[in-house]
Amino acid sequence: MWYNSNVNLNWGGFLRNLRNRLLTAVMAAVMVLPSISAFGDIFILTDEVRATFAGRTNANQLIRNATFDDLSFAWPAEAVVRGVALGAIHGEDNSFRPNDNVTRQEALNTVMRAMGQSGAAAERGAAVSGAFDSAQTMLNNGYSALAIEQEVIPADFNLFGQATRQEVAFIVYNAVIAHSDGHFRPDAALTYIHRFNDWRDISSDYLMAVENVVAASIMNGSDMNFMPRDNVTRGQMAQILSNLDTIFMNIHGLERRLGTVVGIRDAEVAQTAQVSSWQNIYVRVGDGTVDILRREAVISPAAQVNNLDAVVFRAGNVGGLNSLVDGDTIEYFVHTEDGTVWYVNVLHSAINDTTDGRLFSLDVSDMTISLLYGERGDGHRVFTMVDGLISIIDGTPHLLMDGVRYPVANLPYGQTVRLYLRNNVVVGVAFVGSEVLTEEFRGLVVENNPAFGYMVIIDQAGNRRVMRYFQNEMMVQRISHWDRQMQVSYINQLFPSFAFNPLATTIAAIEPGDIVFVRPDVDDASIIAQISAVSNYIMRYGRVVNIVHHENHISLLFEQENGQTAWFEMANNAFITREGRRISPLSIQVGDWARLLVNEAILAPGHTMSSIIEMAIEGDARHITNIVRGNLTGINIIQNTMSIEHAQQLSQVGWVNFNYVGQLNLASNNITYYYNNRRITRDEALRQFGRGGAMVYIAMENHFAGERVAMVSFRSQREERLPSDTVVASANGEFWLAQNMAQSIATDSGTIVRRNGRLVSGLEIMPGDFASVVLSGAGMAAVVDITSAPDTSALQIMRVRVTQVWDGSSFRVSSMSQLFGNNWVFTPIEREFTIDTRTIFMPIGGERSIDNFITYTEDSVFDQVFTVVTDGARAAYVVEQPFANRAIRGTLVSNVVDGQETFMLRNVLVQNPVTNQWNPLSNINNTIMVTIDDTTLIGRNNAIVQPRDLQAGDDVLIMMEAAALSTVPADGAAGTATARIILVD
């Protein structure tokens, strides 16, 4: 037999579960594990229950019997199920065949069953039948015998063939008379039958029966005819039984009730040797009381299962009590004496409705919301809310409206709201608002085409709206990202205003990605009358990986912090800054870290367009400060440090600053580890190369919280350091140095390449770069450190004689000598230089304000000679110092720090002023102690720098006056010199 799988599978799981629980709970004390659901009605569990009705033991059988595959939603379905549930209809197989005609025997059997005679009929049938009769024949015999005995049919009633309508009426009439008093009146006047045109066709024997069944609405005619001799279908027969209703219930002691399912609660009790599990369905009856319909399963130790359930007809399906749902309005048949429920019919499930009104008040203690209706507010209705709509946050009640919780005190009282009702209980609230005065809509621009005068906007409902416009007949304003703080009042929309409106612009300024409010034209809604836009940009942070310069724009390959790389287009005139100062796009370098202001416009689902609006480049905040080598000894995972033994730092003169153990900070989240060309993990590095085994090279980067590791590279080959040299060619990460053009040097992914402070790949090594290379094995670079080649040729240093000063603005000189290399070239030409507050004026004695550069008082500079460093026609430095025309060269032995007054040079060469030859100062100790002071000018990379910028290994040219150079003492002690100008080359 076909059955409703849903119902039965549920039972199956339910019981299996129960059995499992039984096994584990045999010795347990009483334990309640409730799970509950309820619809709104929160008192349902606490109100007194008037009656509890359990299901019946045969319900499972009935549910299966009532499940016919040819019945769903056919009109008699409910009647058939009800007939089965109440025992009047027996299903024989999985089809009911509702359109087949009923036989006289079937009609009799069915009516007799409805009268509760099935048990008696079975007994009687067995008594009157022969031993070889079939079960069905025995039953038929029983019903017939009983019917004759109870005067339901006369003894000569022909039980063969199909039943007619009048015969069915006759059987029903007699059966009811036989079993229940007061329903039919044998003495009734024949009035109802006269309504039928064909009443004369009714046999006289059946007239009273038809009169009574029609009067009781058990059978009806159609089109003013009773058609007494027509056949009756099985479906019609079921409906006739269903119409017996009250008669039937009287006979069986049943009561019919109406109510609403408001709560379902599962519970389970495990006791010693028995588990029972039930599901209570709480029904709020029409009169306000509560009934419980209970589905129950009990399992005893012998695994005997006792199920109590009832037949439920819901939306065309047959099921058990567990098919009931919160909010169902039901009729149900209960046996009040033995406390059982026989049948439940779901009349309708929850009724959903909405109502719009003006929000009047909210009563949190009562969970009610009230609305006003009508112009004068005379309609006032109060609705109960489900609890979920109100919650208490931080001590104040909030109402859930449109999915957001709003404080009750700040609700839009007086404005229209829409309540969503379920069985008249509020389950949702939505804001509607007040009268709309201006038609406007909000949206996102996906295309703007001023040339053709249209714009495509996605509005808030997701519609793609093509709006036309006439550039000269519309108002446009747009808030750009730099205008966000601007206050522009809307008052100019109300009264004429002639003030500057900084937001007014033209339609061409509106970009895809802008969020706009559009007011369409009153006469033509497809034309824009006013539009107000705001840019919708976002910051992106990351590193420049590649730059391609085009004629009018730049393409930047940008690697974001999450590792994602993307090409961005940027106009040549985009706003670009470095450390807050505006720069040209040509100054962007690969490896720069930058903050991009990006317009990431969504043009269509799955299609976005990014363009750079602004770019801010960091200073040296993430530059590679140091390159360290050594052997890895361990990693402190708690304090996040890496220990390197025999640690040394790379400098111009090689590896310096030896430490037995160096501690390096590992705080960065994106440190990369390499072994030769292969990327490895930190743990692999620690396991493979801890305690030596490979040389490790580490690039350290700047960080506001202290220098930390950026890249770690292990190398297994012998190291060799090449002197700094110029790259003459490069291709695909290979490059050639000027001093050994035969041998190329390769880079791999583990090569640390620092280019002007930035960590870059080997592909970024360019001809002209000045590189210091550490090789690991032949032709493979472990470290490439690129700096700009030392150059001071652009530095303009001259000696001038002052003839006139215009205080604070400029001065004139009568003649000048300019320093080229180590030669002063005299030009007898008058020139004028401007000065400003940033010009450094250093007379002997240390005054530094240009205010004192005057041609009066005892400090007059008239006819005095100064060394001037110029920046075009502007004097950047005006320094009083002797004429420094002797030159020496040498190499710095160590770095110089601020405040240091002397430093040592080695490999000193002294220029013979007569022959211009460079000769070593000494063959024994070719060093010299150089003295500097505030007025010493130090030039490096075409700029004046400070003593702290002098580094060990720098080759310098020093200019001094002839008297400042001491001869070398014979005992080999160092010579001394006082430097006036130092140029690093």
Next chain:
Amino acid sequence: MRKIKLGIFFAITVLMVLGLSSVAYARVGQIGFFGGITEGVALPLTTETLLTQPNTGNAGNFTARDLVYKEMLWLAGGMPVEFEGLIDIIVANGRGRGASEDAGTRQVRYIVRPSAMTADGVSLTRNVLFDVNWRRVGGQIIETYNVASWVETQVINGQTFTLDFSRSSHQISVIRDITPGVTYYRGDVSMQAIFANVDGPVTHYVIGEIYGFESAWAATETHRLNGIVAAGDWQMQYQVVPSVAVSKELQYSENEPTLISFFGNYREITHNQSGLNFVINVMPNIFYGQPTMGRVTISNFNRFEQLIAPNLTVFMGHPAFQDVRRLYAMEIITTPPSHFPLNQAIHRAEFMKMLALAIKLPVDDALLNPPAPRGNRPVQVNLVFPDLWPNRGDYAYLRAINDAGIAIGRGDGLFHPDLPITREEAYVITLRSLGLSNLGLDIPITPFVDNYAINAWAVNDINAATRIGLIAPDENGNLYPQEFLTRAQAAALINRLLEYMRHELLRDYTENIVNFMN
């Protein structure tokens, strides 16, 4: 809420306490308001959060011991001098107004003094008391610091500068926005301090901004301060950006012995970083040659704690093993491994409980253990959703999630705790837990090809989550918003959220501010 008629009932009043506890959470001013840095206040370790928190510091000393403090001293002009000393921050609770505590006062005192590490010839002693007035509007708190008393002396290279309090003023006002997982704040500082010196008075003007956030996994505070120092014959303009950040990281390590009942475990490490950058924009010529920028850092000692080591052999080798193992270690997944099949759908309630544990959403203890019914008397309950009953084992977490506005039920008025969560729902509530819905776009267009499948209510938060990089289209541009998540995917998503809080969010408040002078 409806009146309770009889029986045992659940207390609802506790919700108020939740809000207050998050007030105590964010500690604005952990580096003072003078352009200096401390080593930062460590986030409490897990065990400490279970005990009475020593560091919550609503009242009393901010921290158990004085913090190392560094500040640049500007008054002598030129390159500032670095001061290293100690700072003690003492908070005294004042009064609150009304039971709902929507306004109140407290006092904060900053005491700076030299320490053994202070350099010769340099000294800073400062004792400043701020009266703090605050009010709360919804989930936002406005706090204003007014200086009540201020004593300060600086010694820079032998020169002494003494504050004239009668002519000095200092004010800070801060707005804090409390979202479910993160409390964000922004403040503004304005200071005018006049110091007496033998060469005449020196005035120090500072104006600047404070940005910060605090969550269970990371906290940071960064100031961008612009200062002008004006002496009789010179003036200087500078910018200083001090920043402290704390994050909790996980470190796994395997055990050395083989014969041990667990393979290895995670350690939770509170990782502090603090430093300041400064740039002198205008350096008078009399200080010619001095550097115009610099950095100062305080090295930190990272505190740590062991995390539990559950037996997860059933997951070994699964691609999501690491994610799952981390969440087990952090006690975010609490279900036994045998009941956490990674290939099955995760239900709404299960995901939400994980999320609540992940962001350490305050949970009402009273709801964790609902009272048992006595005899036959029924338990009286207040329902927030008809299908969300207080005797659910995970009720307290679901309530916390709901009260925080992270998940508000499906549109039918029900919570559906035991239905599989859709990806769309998971992404939206993950984003909401960060409180960053404002970065979204509520117009129903997203960068996803299957935009049509995204429900209208989810569009804004899906756009926000995409924008901040929490989610991204797959290689075909799809999001699959209506598909369900497996537990493995859910674990990965929660881990992603935590990584986001630890790293991306933190970076936006530290490097992304400090590295860009403006």
